[in-house]
Amino acid sequence: MPKPLTSGKPLAAGFRLSLILAAIWGLSSMKYVRPPAEKPEENRFTKVVLAEKLDEPMALLPLDDGRVLFIERKGTIQRYDPATGETKVIATIPVSTKYTNKEGKTREAEDGLLGIVQDPKFAENHWIYLYYSAEGKEPKNVVARYELRGDELVMASRKVILEIPTQREECCHTGGGMVFDDRGNLHLLTGDNSSPFVPFVSGFAPIDERPGREAWDAQKSSSNTNDLRGKLLRIHPEADGTYTIPDGNLFPKGTPKTRPEIYVMGLRNPWRLSRDSRTGYLYWGEVGPDMRDSVGLGPDGYDEFNQAREPGNFGWPYVVGNNAAYWDYSYQTGKPTGRRFDPEKPVNDSPNNTGLTELPPSRKAFIWYSYGPTKEYPLMGSGGRSAVGGPIFHQADFKKADRLFPDYYEGKWFITEFMRGWIMVVTMDEQSNFVSMERFLPTERFDSPIDMKFSANGDLYLLEYGSAWFRGNDNAKLVRIEYNGGNRKPLVQLKADKTAGAVPFRVTFSSAGSTDLDQDNLSYEWKISPKAGGTARTFTTANPTVPFDKPGLYTATLTVTDAKGARNSKSLEIKAGNEPPVVDFAVTKGNKTFFFPGQTFNYAVSVNDREDGSLAAGKIAPAQVAVTIDYLPETFDLTNLASGQRGADASARFATAQKLIHESDCKSCHTVDQKSAGPAYKQIAQKYRGDRTAADRLARKVISGGSGVWGDIAMSAHPQLSLENAGEMVAYILSFAEDKPTAKSLPVKGSFTTNVPEGQSDRGYYILRAAYADKGTRLIPTLTGEKVLVLRSPVLAPEKADMQKGTEFTTAQGKSFYAVGSDSYIGYRSVDLTGLGRVGFFAQAPARMKAAGGTVEVHLDSPTGPLVGTTPELKRAAPPQPGGGNRGVPGRRTPNLIADLRPTTGIHDVYFVFKNANAEATQVLMQLTAVQFMELETSSTSGK
Structure with missing residues (x-):
């Protein structure tokens, strides 16, 4: 059972003591109120990359001696050693990573090596526990215990603690998070082992009860009290490799049609189990279904961050999120039954159920969110979803920490999101109820974070899975986030005037921009190291010039050290032996x-x-x-x-689409030329080649999401995209039908x-x-x-001018740009005046603002440079000047205020200076909508 929230000795009476207690506990509620701590600056945290180019990293385990173990899905166990900075594979577990469906097609599953945790008495017994999909014909996941001696995983020490029968005919949902409590009980998350891709209602509740369709019915697992899948299990491993059942699980030992290992049931695809050391409460992320709200089928798909204070049922596949219920559906008739599931009295009457029919009432999620903005938790944002979870921070858990996070984070839950790439910090009250959330390191984006844990010395370790599913990624990495409450490491910037050249050539390196947030004096060391071996050269000036005489690849590393010895480094690559081409494009x-x-x-x-x-x-x-x-x-x-x-x-016509794709979750499922979770862009382009109706159809599908064309994995909905933006993305993808897209x-x-x-x-x-x-x-x-x-x-927006003085720009009731006071100006850099004869202004002097009006002078290279043109005077509320127009309203075709230019050629900075000697210093001269450059041959150009 969870620990009590508070405990302590009875207090003696006394007026003075009462006042003290009142101050500490609060006069009205008598509950402890921890004084607010100051939020640390983001620059006090440093993200240090420890290992890169990993192959599907899944979970990590920081050991007390500073080493970090992390597992990869295909079975490898890697060890990072902070003493040497080296990462190496220390063992490979034979695992199953695929499934074969009834049609005999073999596909990638979510199975593999999925979880890792150390025994509470690891310092004495050296035991670690692994959760994985066992290799072989028998479909099962197992929890196995191994002995770790130094960097050796003793394979002969393997003892299978727990076996969980599964199906390997269809994907998905495996779970794998594990944690021990302070009584030596092991908690394990398992997925529902069900395919969400059900005919007619894919992405809603998978409850296909037809014969032979067990893989599509989560009632066989999550809502089955006699099955270990879709659960949070709690067992007590014994020294001989067996386990016993602790008291207090969901079903008392001996209850017919139940498994006593079950602590929580009704889970779908749970991730990254954590335990609050203060309360004993359990926390995890849970990936939800994909579809949008549909009357007669079900609600929006929701991902969840969950809290279990005691045993219970979280309702899947009958409810999701805030106990939003699904409707029953008859796969025999292909129609909804009209009956909606009752969260208070869920009933499992599936023929695939081997457990109880009447189930415990469903629990609501702790936090829930969908594709679009969620009103309860707007900070979660929108887009693809994949809740991961993370640790709860208590300073008391770290007895010998070198770099302990500050007490601002005391009692807060660190959660992360695989698709959206953020870490959030959730604040809870003393009763562990949700209070608020905020971004942690808001300027950082993480590449599909999949696990994070605090180490014994107080650092936060994070695994980033990388861009594409089911493959290694260059941006898959192990990182460490360090907090520095004292002297901060310098911030390093480096650049080179050349990064490639034919030998011999010289490179001038620059450390400009390197700074120290504590204002310390800095020293610089440049190390130039050949990549193919050889002797490194070292330079100790801030901006050295370095000769390169031998062809090859070199790494130039700048290390900046402050006066207190804190240092930081960055590197760039130099290519010696090949001069880059010089290309020019001249008009x-x-x-x-x-x-x-x-x-x-x-x-x-x-x-x-x-x-x-x-x-x-x-x-x-x-x-x-x-x-x-x-x-x-x-x-x-x-x-x-x-x-x-x-x-x-x-x-360049695809630059906008590339930006949109980069900023969305597309890269998590697609690459250009290799299949990931979804098809490659080239595959999509070839499939729809010549289909003139495909672009609009696919753009709408990008927004709405769905599955069924490329296999089992559903594409996330993207309701935040406009149809225009989705169309640009689709056009980019379809362009890959060409040999050179x-x-x-x-x-x-x-x-x-x-x-x-x-x-x-x-x-x-x-x-x-x-x-x-x-x-x-x-x-x-x-x-x-x-x-x-x-x-x-040639039609320019004044608010986007390169230089401005004495201007105001407002957007409160539409865009309005004003020139204020005589000698105010705007300017544009590097304008070619060749062939230009006039400059026009869409301008007015509004009477309602008591605008003074005035003239506009055209100057070159500075506001007081050569005068090459002047407009007639614009008067307050005057009708348009010669040249036509309609008072500067956007959409006009001809400017109403025109300056003829003296014959001028070449490239100059051009300044437009607004003049009225009689105007007050703070008086608006005119409102400006646009500036238009015009050719010598014509007095106007199109200005749609």
Whole structure:
């Protein structure tokens, strides 16, 4: 049973003592009130990567001596040693990781090596316990005990403590979390071992009662009192390898049609069991079903974070989340029965049930959330879901901690989310009721966190599974999160003026940006190490210049040390022996800053490579150079225009889609060319190649989610996406039907007419990109050179100006931009004035604001630089000036205030200075909607 919440000796009487007690316990409730602790700054935590490129890491076990064991699903046990910083495989357990369905198809399951925990008396007996899917024809999961001697897992010491019969005809849900209590009882989470992919109602309650469909009926397991699946089990392992049943489980020993090992029943896919050392309460995450609310079938799918204070039933498959109930469904007729399950009196009348018919009442989840924002817990966000769980922090659990987390986190539950990549801290009151939650390290995103535990020295260890399911990932890693309440490690920044070159060449390294949050003096050490062996070179200046004479790959590591000895490091790679190609994309006729719809510009691409030769000399063939010109809408953020996302010939038209995909959960289930939990993008593209209706259909499915096309795994719903954004993502994916998924490469020299795509605003951008990947060398891989030019719309938003003074921008009732006071200005950097004859302004001087009006002067290179144009005076509430228009309202086609420019060429910073000598210093001169540059040949351009 759980420990009592509080305990203590009777208190003596006395007025003074009463006052003290009143202050401590609270005058009204007489409950202990812990004084609020100050929240630590995020920069006092350091995330240290200990091991990378892991193969499906599942669970970790920090040992008291500082070593960390972690398991991978395919059976390996790895050990990280902090003394050496080395990670190595110390054992491999033979496990089953696949299932074979009735059609004879073998597929990847969720089975494997799933759980690890140490015995409470590990220091004496050296026992660890593993939970895994045993290899062999008999489908079963087992808890087995092994002896760990140093780094050796003694295989001959294996004793199977508990066996759990399973089915291996269909996926999914295995569980595997384990924890011991202070009485030596082992608690184990098990999944429902049921397929959620049921015909007609996939993603709702799997209750298919037809003969031969047991794998699709969770009533055989989770709601079966005579089955160990879909449960939280509690047993007491004995020294001889057997186990006994502790008192206080859900069903008294000897109760017919029950298993005495059951502590909690009615679980679906539970993860990462933890125990509160103060209360004895148990906590875990639970992954829920996928579908959306449907009358006659069931509620939204919910994931849960759960708390068990005592034995009980959490209701699956009859309820989910806050006891939201499903409807019964007849698979014989293919229709709902009209009967909704009763959380207070659940009944299991399935023919696959071998246990009791009448079940204990269902318990509500502690925290529940769905795909979209959940009103009870809005901080959970939206998107894909996969609740994991985590530890409850108590400082008293760490007797000899070197880096103990601060008391701000006392009694709080650290939870994490596999799909959304965050860690949350849940605050509970003294009765362990939910109070609030907050992000832990909110600027960090974790790559599919799958387990985390505190170590004996107070650090928080975390396993990140990585991007794709059922495979190793480059971003799968073991990390340690350290708290530093005193002197903080320096923050390291490093860069190099060149990262590749033909030998001999010199690299100037820079430590600029490296800082110390405690304002300590810093010392610098650069270590240049050949990757293929050899002698490292060390430099102790902040910004050394280093010669590279021998070809090869080098690692340059900067270590920054503060005055108190705290140090931190970062590295980058130097490629010596291959000069990167130099690519240029030049506009040879036309404006180099703006595009004008319907106008043609000429361009030429040049490529020079020290090893390969040049394009001009014919050493590099034009076909080897990727040239693309693409239009991006005005909503695109140019700061996200990252090169190389799809190779040297990447097309900018997919940059928005790539950003959306990167920020969603897509990468957890899909990769470009290899099947993961879901199909590869190339598979999807080939399947729908030539299907003109596929794009809209797939975009809607991205939003709604679902399964049935690619197998058993359901795709998460994404209700937060607009149809437009989902369509962009689908267009990117379908482009992989091409051998090289890009827009067709253009000639290296030619002309291009800037026609805006139908249905899109002309306020966007044309992206001109040229790229060439060289041949590389025996020691140095291929290097890519790339040049990107951006031609922007000549109609500019004043609030996005590069320089501003004396302006106000409000969004309270629509966007409004004001110039305030004479000599206020806005400015735009690097404008090509070649071929431009006028600048127009969509402006008005609103009478309601007592705007002063005024003129606009055009200056070059500074607000007081050469004057090249001036508008007529704009008067308060005056009708539009010559040139037409409609008072600066967005959507007009012609500006109402125009400045003719003196003949000017070249690239300049351009400033628009607002003038009215009679205006007060704080008086609005005018409201500005847009600025428009115009060509010499015409007085207007389209301004849709």
